Amino acid sequence: MTRVRCKRPNPEARLRLFCFPFAGGIGVYNSWYDELPPETRCATELCSIHLPGHEGNLQETLFSRLSPLLNLLVPAVASYRNIPFAFFGHSMGALVSFELARQLRRQGLPSPVHMIVSGYRAPQLEDPHPAIHQLPDLEFQAQLRRLGGTPDGVLEDSELMELLLPVLRADFAVCENYTYLTEQPLDCSITAYGGDKDAKVTRAELSAWRAQTRNSFSLRMFPGGHFFVQTARILVLRTLAEDLKQVLRRLPQARRRLGAVDRGA
Numbered sequence: 001m002t003r004v005r006c007k008r009p010n011p012e013a014r015l016r017l018f019c020f021p022f023a024g025g026i027g028v029y030n031s032w033y034d035e036l037p038p039e040t041r042c043a044t045e046l047c048s049i050h051l052p053g054h055e056g057n058l059q060e061t062l063f064s065r066l067s068p069l070l071n072l073l074v075p076a077v078a079s080y081r082n083i084p085f086a087f088f089g090h091s092m093g094a095l096v097s098f099e100l101a102r103q104l105r106r107q108g109l110p111s112p113v114h115m116i117v118s119g120y121r122a123p124q125l126e127d128p129h130p131a132i133h134q135l136p137d138l139e140f141q142a143q144l145r146r147l148g149g150t151p152d153g154v155l156e157d158s159e160l161m162e163l164l165l166p167v168l169r170a171d172f173a174v175c176e177n178y179t180y181l182t183e184q185p186l187d188c189s190i191t192a193y194g195g196d197k198d199a200k201v202t203r204a205e206l207s208a209w210r211a212q213t214r215n216s217f218s219l220r221m222f223p224g225g226h227f228f229v230q231t232a233r234i235l236v237l238r239t240l241a242e243d244l245k246q247v248l249r250r251l252p253q254a255r256r257r258l259g260a261v262d263r264g265a
Helices: 038-043 066-078 092-106 137-147 157-177 203-212 233-249 251-264
Strands: 015-020 044-049 086-090 114-118 189-195 219-221
Touching: 015 092, 015 233, 038 044, 038 233, 044 066, 066 092, 066 137, 086 092, 086 233, 092 114, 092 157, 092 233, 114 251, 137 157, 189 203, 189 233, 219 233
Parallel strands: 015 044, 015 086, 086 114, 114 189, 189 219
Antiparallel strands: none
16 A cells, blocks of 8 residues: 555656654545645645555554554655655654654765654653543543544544544554664754643753754744644745755755665665
């Protein structure tokens, strides 16, 4: 099954943005490309990462650990090495994209020139919240409702929830089973996005991402809770466009680095 999907392929793009979904996220970035400013769309190609067992892939095995998931994603992303690329991930997607960047580096493959990590504490910090992926169904659904990312209509649809609960449990398990291992900071710049009313992730936990890069770091805060990427989507996309514009300005040097890696491969 294809792990990378580009809804609007752009042969003129100078930068490719890989977007990683949050737990249970289905088609969360489908409309983003069309909502970006024209100048951003002209220079960028937006690709969504699709995880095993999600959306139309319900017959596939779900993963509750990060390592086997990375083993699938590395070759999928590495095959898109013709232009520089950046990562955007929200919540679980931030963790997956971070560890994928480190796995690409371990294997000597091209790495992202920039990362945007959204709604997730810095990975070196312990999770202060109790695990929920093994809770009984009603308690698990109550926690989902509290986080606010799953519409009430979905939570109240028993047939739909029967399909989604295994997916959501597996995704939460990926995060809750995660163990951070110390490595050198990444070479790429990092921007952290957060919600100013997010009860799950604090500003201090977002700021701690600074330790994960030897390059520049910035923090952007938005109005809203954990799923501010949905409730403040217009502002998030406006900010994303500005951040991508800054990355594009730096691309000549990034492209030379990428070409050097390719020639040495």
